Amino acid sequence: MGEYYKMTIAGCERELPICPISDTLDIAGFVMLGDVEITEKTAAALLAKCPEHDVVVTAETKGIPLCYEMARQGCRRYIVARKSVKAYMRNPIHVEVKSITTDHVQKLYLAEDDYRGLNGKRVLIVDDVISTGESLAAMEDLVRQFGGNIVGRACVLAEGDAKDREDIIYLEPLPLFFK
Numbered sequence: 001m002g003e004y005y006k007m008t009i010a011g012c013e014r015e016l017p018i019c020p021i022s023d024t025l026d027i028a029g030f031v032m033l034g035d036v037e038i039t040e041k042t043a044a045a046l047l048a049k050c051p052e053h054d055v056v057v058t059a060e061t062k063g064i065p066l067c068y069e070m071a072r073q074g075c076r077r078y079i080v081a082r083k084s085v086k087a088y089m090r091n092p093i094h095v096e097v098k099s100i101t102t103d104h105v106q107k108l109y110l111a112e113d114d115y116r117g118l119n120g121k122r123v124l125i126v127d128d129v130i131s132t133g134e135s136l137a138a139m140e141d142l143v144r145q146f147g148g149n150i151v152g153r154a155c156v157l158a159e160g161d162a163k164d165r166e167d168i169i170y171l172e173p174l175p176l177f178f179k
């Protein structure tokens with residue numbers, strides 16, 4: 001049995017597995033995919049803290065259920081920046097991103113059908129975890145390129161440097177574990 005970090009998130013008790021991500025660093029892995037209770041409760045708790053908005057934007061993958069649920073309970077519109085281009089995505093635009101969990105540079109894409117709707121809209125950017133803030137910065141870049149007005153940045157757990165940022169709305173802090 002590995003080690004766990006116990007915490008309560010929006011009233012839900014969870015044990016997050018401690019996982020190595022480099023020779024010097026471990027993270028408590030938070031995955032809300034498959035967890036309906038935490039998705040519904042964190043979406044409601046975050047919406048209560050967020051400013052009014054027209055659309056919620058997230059990045060594939062683990063932010064998707066939260067983003068959908070916040071839109072379902074709130075503004076009814078959400079956009080997902082994808083990590084690869086599919087044949088059905090017209091005129092995709094991309095930015096580059098390297099998050100704490102990946103050792104290579106990834107790309108985030110928006111297709112024309114997504115970005116056409118962003119101009120002049122009040123955009124709330126959400127993710128399950130914000131850590132280095134690189135994924136957030138990449139989403140901000142995409143949204144701004146298409147005229148979106150970023151009114152808020154929100155996540156369930158703020159980890160590492162993100163915990164100290166006053167412009168990020170979050171529910172709970174999450175420590176990094178240095179070896």
Ligand SMILES: O=P(O)(O)OC[C@H]1O[C@H](OP(=O)(O)OP(=O)(O)O)[C@H](O)[C@@H]1O
Pocket residue numbers: 059060061062063098099100101102127128129130131132133134135136
């Ligand atoms: O602030 P950062 O250092 O950018 O880290 C945060 C990002 O890392 C995780 O995604 P990940 O890159 O692991 O991809 P996944 O959601 O596709 O699993 C998380 O869901 C955020 O999107």
Ligand SMILES: Nc1ncnc2[nH]cnc12
Pocket residue numbers: 027028029030031100101129130131159174
């Ligand atoms: N603690 C964490 N769990 C899952 N994904 C993450 N991305 C960045 N930090 C993370």
